[in-house]
Structure formats: structure tokens, C-alpha cells
Amino acid sequence: MSTGTQTILSCRVEQHGDATVVRVAGEIDRWTEDDFAQAVDESMRGRPTRLTVDLRDVTFMGTSGLRVLVEAQHETQRMRIVLGVVPGRGVARRSLEITGLDQMLRVFPTVAEALARA
Amino acid sequence: MLDDTEAEVSRSTAALHAWAEQLPEPVCEAVMSADAASPVLFRAVPAVRHELSPLRAAVTEWAQGFGFDRDTLADLVLAVDEAVTNAIEHGYRNQPAGIVRFFAGHSPVEKAVNVVVADSGSWRPPPSEPGVRGRGLSIIRAVTDRFDLHHGEHGTVALLSWKLPGEGAGGPAG
Ligand SMILES: Nc1ncnc2c1ncn2[C@@H]1O[C@H](COP(=O)(O)OP(=O)(O)O)[C@@H](O)[C@H]1O
Ligand SMILES: [Mg+2]
Numbered sequence: 001m002s003t004g005t006q007t008i009l010s011c012r013v014e015q016h017g018d019a020t021v022v023r024v025a026g027e028i029d030r031w032t033e034d035d036f037a038q039a040v041d042e043s044m045r046g047r048p049t050r051l052t053v054d055l056r057d058v059t060f061m062g063t064s065g066l067r068v069l070v071e072a073q074h075e076t077q078r079m080r081i082v083l084g085v086v087p088g089r090g091v092a093r094r095s096l097e098i099t100g101l102d103q104m105l106r107v108f109p110t111v112a113e114a115l116a117r118a
Numbered sequence: 119m120l121d122d123t124e125a126e127v128s129r130s131t132a133a134l135h136a137w138a139e140q141l142p143e144p145v146c147e148a149v150m151s152a153d154a155a156s157p158v159l160f161r162a163v164p165a166v167r168h169e170l171s172p173l174r175a176a177v178t179e180w181a182q183g184f185g186f187d188r189d190t191l192a193d194l195v196l197a198v199d200e201a202v203t204n205a206i207e208h209g210y211r212n213q214p215a216g217i218v219r220f221f222a223g224h225s226p227v228e229k230a231v232n233v234v235v236a237d238s239g240s241w242r243p244p245p246s247e248p249g250v251r252g253r254g255l256s257i258i259r260a261v262t263d264r265f266d267l268h269h270g271e272h273g274t275v276a277l278l279s280w281k282l283p284g285e286g287a288g289g290p291a292g
Contacts (some may be wrong), residue, residue, distance in 0.1 A: 008171050030203045031167035058173060062199045063253040070250045075289075091192045098193070098254055098260055 005032045011039030019115050020048040025057035028065030037068045044072075044081060051081050052114040056088030061095045073105060083108070084114035127154070134160050137219060141236065142268040145277045148191065148232040152223030157183075159223070165206045165216035165237070167182035174199055177233075180222055184231060185283045193261035194233075194280060198222075200254035201235040201276045209239030209274050224282075230263065233278040 001003065009032035012023045022041045028036050043051055053069065055061065076083040085105045087093040096102040108114035131154060138149035152158055159180050163169050177198050181191055202218055210216030221234040244252060260267050264279035 002168050005168075028198060029167070029170050029174075030207060031170055037229065058193070060171075060199070062196060063251075064259065066204070066253060067250045091196075094189060095196060098196075098257055115275055 005035050006072075007087055008032060009035055011036060013039060015046075015048075016115060018043075018048055019050040019052065020046065020050045021054055021111060021115075023054045023057070027060040028068070029060060029062050030064045033064035033068060036065060037071070039099060040068060040072050040076075044075060044079060048077065048081060048117065050084065051076055052084045052108075053087060054086045054111050055088060055092035058088070058090065058091070058092040061092045065092075065098075066095060066099055066101055069101065069105060079086045084108050084112050086114055123191075132187070134221070140235070142266075144266060145234055145268065145275055148225060148228065148277055148279065149221055149223065149225045149234060151225040152221075152232070156224040156226075159220065161220045163202070163218040163220050165210040165213070165218050166254070167203075167206060169204060169218075170199060173202060176225075177222060179185070181231070184224065187283070190280065190283075191250070192248075195292055197261050197278055198233055198257045200258055201233075203276060204254055204276075205235055205237035205239065208234045208242045209237035211239070211242065213239060215242065230281050232260075232278045235278070236273065236275045240272040241274055243274065243278060 009024070009026040009028060014021045014023060021037050022043045022104055024036065040053065073083055083106065086108050087102070095109070096105070105117070128263055135150065138146045141149065157180050159176060163173055166216060175197050178191070181194055186194065202220065205218045216237060216239055219236040221232065224231050239244040262278045263281045265275065268275045
């Protein structure tokens with residue numbers, strides 16, 4: 001029996017020129033939070049000009065995931081990286097709306113738009 | 119086979135009622151009013167983080183069939199996850215082998231579904247400067263029709279309720 005976090009969450013970091021995209025799929029909860037945070041931290045390390053977090057394939061996101069996004073917002077501001085979030089139309093959008101974080105983060109409908117306008 | 123199932127159901131109903139009687143009065147009432155003919159979840163969940171995902175899956179499945187729309191279903195799973203997460207990470211912060219008692223049922227009297235999350239841990243006074251924390255309880259409050267939080271010497275009990283669709287607080291429609 002496997003209880004590895006990778007069974008419910010996957011994070012892939014992609015390079016697009018001087019921009020970085022973190023593609024997240026699965027469930028972000030109190031168990032997988034650290035993996036998500038680690039992927040986001042890693043993606044900042046190369047000091048990209050833009051960092052986009054793609055949450056369209058996220059099937060659950062509680063306050064653990066929201067907390068990682070808020071911390072990323074602080075950290076990217078400090079490092080002068082422009083952070084963009086692509087919540088999609090599912091549960092990630094809902095979690096951001098309920099907490100009002102959709103007003104605090106730069107939210108884009110697609111990754112392409114985040115990369116073009118961020 | 120049928121007899122076994124019926125015996126099993128009545129045994130678990132007895133266990134449910136025995137548990138409910140130890141709960142704060144209003145929460146006990148909500149549990150006791152559960153309709154035995156509707157699906158009920160009653161579980162002892164080990165207080166470890168990797169139990170959250172399977173519990174969410176069970177709640178998602180249980181919540182089908184009451185007629186909730188997609189957003190309300192998502193809210194329900196989100197709020198339940200926050201309550202159970204709190205029990206694990208706060209209630210049992212000093213206890214490695216805690217058990218979270220979980221109940222979800224439909225109350226025909228209240229025309230609502232009720233979820234109870236109970237830990238036998240200890241309440242932690244919220245920090246005065248929560249920083250990036252402190253969103254869980256406010257999410258639960260925002261998305262439920264009723265949220266009772268009881269904490270005392272024997273741990274914390276949360277009751278989360280959602281009115282069934284078409285049973286708004288303004289009374290019966292039509
Ligand atoms: N089941 C519980 N047992 C003990 N303390 C709790 C429990 N639930 C909530 N708390 C307290 O309430 C605070 C606020 O909870 P919440 O809004 O979920 O924020 P967070 O979990 O991010 O701290 C917690 O930090 C903790 O102090
Ligand atoms: Mg919490």
C-alpha cells in the first residue's frame with residue numbers, strides 16, 4: 001500500500017524563456033501542502049521575471065493551498081517576480097473566491113494570458 | 119444476508135446513539151434526528167493527514183443525491199476538510215494516536231444535512247496575530263447554514279449544517 005503524497009498531487013515546473021510555470025494537478029490539502037510549497041519555492045529559485053501557478057487541474061484546495069499562495073505572493077513581491085494564478089473554473093476558483101484571495105492575487109483565465117500580460 | 123445487514127445496521131445505530139448522547143445537547147439532537155433510511159457516514163478516523171483525502175472522497179459520495187448544486191457540494195467538502203484538519207493539527211497536536219469521530223447524516227425534521235466532527239484533544243486558543251493562518255473557521259462559517267463549535271475539557275465538537283435545496287431560511291417556498 002502506498003501512502004505517498006504523489007498519489008494525490010503532482011507539481012511540474014516548466015520553463016518558458018524567463019518565465020516559469022508550475023502546473024499543479026490533484027488535491028492540495030494539509031498532507032500535500034509541503035510538496036506544493038516546495039514546487040513553488042523551487043520555481044522561484046531561478047529568479048524568473050514571471051511565475052505562473054496553473055491550478056486548472058486541481059480537484060481540491062483548502063486553506064493549506066491558499067496559505068502557500070499567500071506566502072508565494074509575499075515572497076515574489078520581495079524578489080520582484082510577477083506572480084500570476086490560473087485557477088480555472090473548478091474548485092480552486094471557488095476556494096479563492098470564498099476567501100477573497102481572487103482579489104488579492106493576479107488571476108488569469110489561461111496560462112497564455114498570464115504569460116502575455118503578467 | 120438481509121438479516122446480517124439489518125443486525126449490522128441496528129448495531130451501528132446503537133453505537134451512533136451511544137456516541138451522540140455524550141455530545142453537547144444541540145449536536146446530540148442533530149445526530150439523533152438523522153434519517154436511518156438515508157445514507158449515514160459514521161467513522162472513527164485516525165488523526166493523520168493522509169486520512170483527509172479518503173474522507174473527502176467518502177463525503178463527496180455521501181453528499182450526492184440530496185440535490186445540492188456543484189458549488190454547494192464543493193463548499194461542503196471544503197468546510198468538512200477544514201474542520202477535520204483542525205481536529206488533526208490543533209486538537210491532537212500533543213497526541214500522536216488521536217481519533218476523530220465523524221458523522222454525516224440527513225435530518226428530515228431539520229430539512230438539512232448535518233456533519234459532526236469531534237476530537238478528544240484540547241482546544242488551542244487562536245493566536246492574536248494569525249498571519250497567513252486563520253482562514254479555516256471563517257470559511258466554515260461562510261459556507262454553512264449553521265456552524266456550532268463547542269470546545270471544553272473533553273475536546274472540540276463542530277456541527278456543520280446545510281439546508282436541503284429549496285429549504286432556505288425564509289421558510290418553505292410557495
Ligand atoms: N479542533 C480544534 N482543536 C483545538 N484548537 C482548534 C481546533 N479548531 C480550531 N482551533 C483553534 O482555532 C484556530 C483557528 O482555526 P482556523 O481558522 O482553521 O485557522 P488555522 O487552522 O489556519 O490556524 C486554530 O489556530 C486553533 O488555535
Ligand atoms: Mg485550520
